[in-house]
Amino acid sequence: MAKREPNILLVTGGDTLQLEKTVAEIVKKRFGEGEVDWVRLDAGAGETRRAIEEVRTGSLFTPNKVVLLGNIEKIPKDPPKTKGNLESKSDLEVLTDALPRLGGDILFLMLGTDKKNVPMALLQALGKDRVREISKTTPAQIRAAVLKRCADQQVTMEKDALEWFMNVCGDNAETARREVEKLLLWADESKTITREMCRRLVQTEEEEDIWAITNAVAARDTVLALKTLDRLLAQGDDEIGVTARLIGNFKAMYHCKALEADKVPIAEWAKHVGRQGYALNSAHERSRKFTLEALRRDIHLLREADSDLKGRKPTNPPIYKRLVLERLILDLSQERQTESST
Numbered sequence: 001m002a003k004r005e006p007n008i009l010l011v012t013g014g015d016t017l018q019l020e021k022t023v024a025e026i027v028k029k030r031f032g033e034g035e036v037d038w039v040r041l042d043a044g045a046g047e048t049r050r051a052i053e054e055v056r057t058g059s060l061f062t063p064n065k066v067v068l069l070g071n072i073e074k075i076p077k078d079p080p081k082t083k084g085n086l087e088s089k090s091d092l093e094v095l096t097d098a099l100p101r102l103g104g105d106i107l108f109l110m111l112g113t114d115k116k117n118v119p120m121a122l123l124q125a126l127g128k129d130r131v132r133e134i135s136k137t138t139p140a141q142i143r144a145a146v147l148k149r150c151a152d153q154q155v156t157m158e159k160d161a162l163e164w165f166m167n168v169c170g171d172n173a174e175t176a177r178r179e180v181e182k183l184l185l186w187a188d189e190s191k192t193i194t195r196e197m198c199r200r201l202v203q204t205e206e207e208e209d210i211w212a213i214t215n216a217v218a219a220r221d222t223v224l225a226l227k228t229l230d231r232l233l234a235q236g237d238d239e240i241g242v243t244a245r246l247i248g249n250f251k252a253m254y255h256c257k258a259l260e261a262d263k264v265p266i267a268e269w270a271k272h273v274g275r276q277g278y279a280l281n282s283a284h285e286r287s288r289k290f291t292l293e294a295l296r297r298d299i300h301l302l303r304e305a306d307s308d309l310k311g312r313k314p315t316n317p318p319i320y321k322r323l324v325l326e327r328l329i330l331d332l333s334q335e336r337q338t339e340s341s342t
Helices: 016-031 048-056 091-101 120-126 139-152 159-169 173-186 195-201 205-218 222-234 239-261 266-273 277-287 292-310 319-335
Strands: 008-013 037-042 065-070 107-112 131-134
Touching: 008 016, 008 120, 016 107, 016 131, 016 139, 016 173, 037 048, 048 065, 048 091, 091 120, 139 159, 139 173, 159 173, 159 195, 173 195, 205 222, 205 239, 205 277, 205 319, 222 239, 222 319, 239 266, 239 277, 239 292, 239 319, 266 277, 292 319
Parallel strands: 008 107, 008 131, 037 065, 065 107
Antiparallel strands: none
């Protein structure tokens, strides 16, 4: 008789695509094609104790229950701060103490992105038999998943469109999955995804990060904006390139705002903004977080920073460009004024 999988497992590594595939295989192996009651919780959001209670409690709908506890590497390691300091154990301690007593038929899966970031105390409590490490999705697997998703929706992706799509998304399964869903929405009537459609709609991870900085500035969240900047620079982007793309975003938002104020028909916006489809819609949506005057000031600040970066003297230290960009983000956050604040 085949040995039954343990009802408690830690699954780490890979990416979201591989994690979901692995979880689906584990669940199918345990419950077959039967109906499953899913409970999805987040260890980083302080939901570990609730997850334990869910594992101890049966489902009202079906005997097959799965409790997923994501972000396990972010589980709090310090006791929660409560009035009177009555709680003496952290979520991590509560979980490791509870594991030996969490038997039964309910499947309890803890998910993490990297085993190296999972607390050693949890790994020791689980033991080797209850830890699964998975590999990252390969480009070939991403390509196959994209084509299958298109086939499921009865949409054809042209060969040159697929090649362009894969060149942009590379080995990033998250980006590929997000962008193919966007393409499928736009291809709803034509049932065909063309290269031109990909060129107009697909956003790279770097472009998403540039918009993330824009959103953080709009919310005056300087910490998030600087963290996103750190990630871009760590990935190999340079300060001048980041500034140029920020200028592009702010100019697009400015044009959208001005065209809207002048009541120009939306059908004519693309030729004025220089963006189409999803890219145009994104600029339009985000422009609502700014006034026209604030966007004028922000573009002025961006151009000043761009000029400063390009005119840097050889005697300036390498960190000078980084400081210019950090100062720019601080200025953008302080100068910004939303429509709601006017």
